[in-house]
Structures are given as structure tokens and as C-alpha cells.
Amino acid sequence: MSKKLTVADKRQDKCIACPYDPLHRLMPERFALHLIRCAKNHPGSKMVRCPFNNTHLFSSDTLQHHVESCPDRAYFVRYTTPDKLPLPGPSTGKFFVESAEDWDAEPPAPTYNPEDHCRESFVIRNPQGASPSARRQFREQERRRFIENNKF
Template identity: 45%
Template structure:
């Protein structure tokens, strides 16, 4: 597999020039067309395709093998799946909490909702109900804000 510039030569047909990013896909397709050739893939790098007779010489000299052997000791050990972590927290003593209901949350909070799969008249009626619901939210927030301003003004006059 000789390289020239950004192109890689296909091991099945030396006239095939492939970008390195497309090599794996090309090798899969080209291997089907050249199934008569006795070629095998390197166990360390699937882009290395060599003749069966050359595989024994390739494996000890493979650059990917050297990189893999260097990295084996550096990898963190995976936890043993047979050992289960135990927790001291008694989950059965937790209070019962209701499940989250998004429809209920959207109905009692100022969230824009859309009605799908309804007729035009049903959608129009739904939009009018949504406008009324948003007006009620706005009026409630304005009354709470004015009550807060009144309380803060009264507290300021009491301090004087």
C-alpha cells in the first residue's frame, strides 16, 4: 500500500487511488470484487491488507501492533462486572414522588402549546383558550408585582 501525497494505493488493485479517509469503505467494496485473491486483513489495523503468505512477516513488523503494545499498560483497568457496587442509602425509605406529567406542567405554567391533528375550528378554539390562559398568567404576574411594589413602598415609609 504505497502512499503518494494524500492518496493511498489500494492493495487489491494498484491503479485504485483512494483518500485515506475513504480507505476502509473502499477496501470493503474492493475485497468483494477481488475475492479470488488470497488477501487477509491485519489483526491490528483493518486498513492493512496483505497476502496470506506475507501475513506472518507483517504481524511482527506492523506499526499498529507496536502502538497497541505500548498502550496496553497505559489503559485503565475496567471494573470487574461480577462485583456489584453496594450503596448504604436505603432507597425504600425515600418519600413517594409522583411522576412528571408534561401536559399538567404545561397547563399550569406559561408554556406555549400547539394542537396537532385537529380540525381548523378546533385549532382556532384552542388558540383562543391559550390566549385567555396567557392573559390570566400575565394579570397574575402584574398583580403580584404591584402587590410587591406596594409592600416595599409601605416598608420604606414605615422606616422613615
């Protein structure tokens, strides 16, 4: 006699049963989309949606009891009556941190100019938007510059 062992999926305990068909077990993030699709397969069901959360579906008999005890009702009440919210606690006040750094002072290094860097570092450059004769002349100048400085 052999025993069959089943390994439960770690996500299995997070699944929610579909109100239309309890055999449908879904992850919470897929539940809302499933309800839309599953409702099309059960057009004769008398399920009514909760006004506070569209994923709460109940029969019309039990809806009144659910609306009174719905956990999402608190969000609606808080939204409709913001003046009855508890007042925020006293502010802690502003504080100032002493520092020797001056972020407004100019940096000691000069700004970076990419053209100057390429000209001084012997980077191969390609003139953009120039005519063919101007490109030819530029390449000749670059060859001379590289040869004069023994970089070619």
C-alpha cells in the first residue's frame, strides 16, 4: 500500500474562492479580472456588488448585513467626513543643522568642455553636418595633429 503525498503550493493559502464557482481559486491580484470574466459565464446569478469594494459579491439577501460590517466602509466614511478625522499631533518644529559646507559656492574645478577635452586628448572625432570637402580637410588636420604628437 503506497501513500500519495501532495505538496501544497506556498501560495495556496493566499487564494480566494470565486463567489460564482467555489472551485475557482485565485490569487488576490487576479481576482477582480476573474470576476468580470466569470460573471459572463453565470448570467442568471443574483449576485450584487458591495458599494465599497467591487470584489465583494453577495446575494441580495446578505448584502445589507455585509454593507454594515464591510471592512472597506471605513475608507468611504473617512473620505466623506474629513472634518471628523482626528487632528494631527503637534508639529515637532523646524530644526537647523550647523554645517561648514557651502553648497552655493562655486566649485574649485572648471566646467567640463567636451570639445576641448577631445582636442587635447587625441580622441578620434568626426565632424557632423559638414560638406564633403570640409570633412576631408578636417580629417587631414586630424592626421597631422596625431602624427605631430606621435599618437598615430
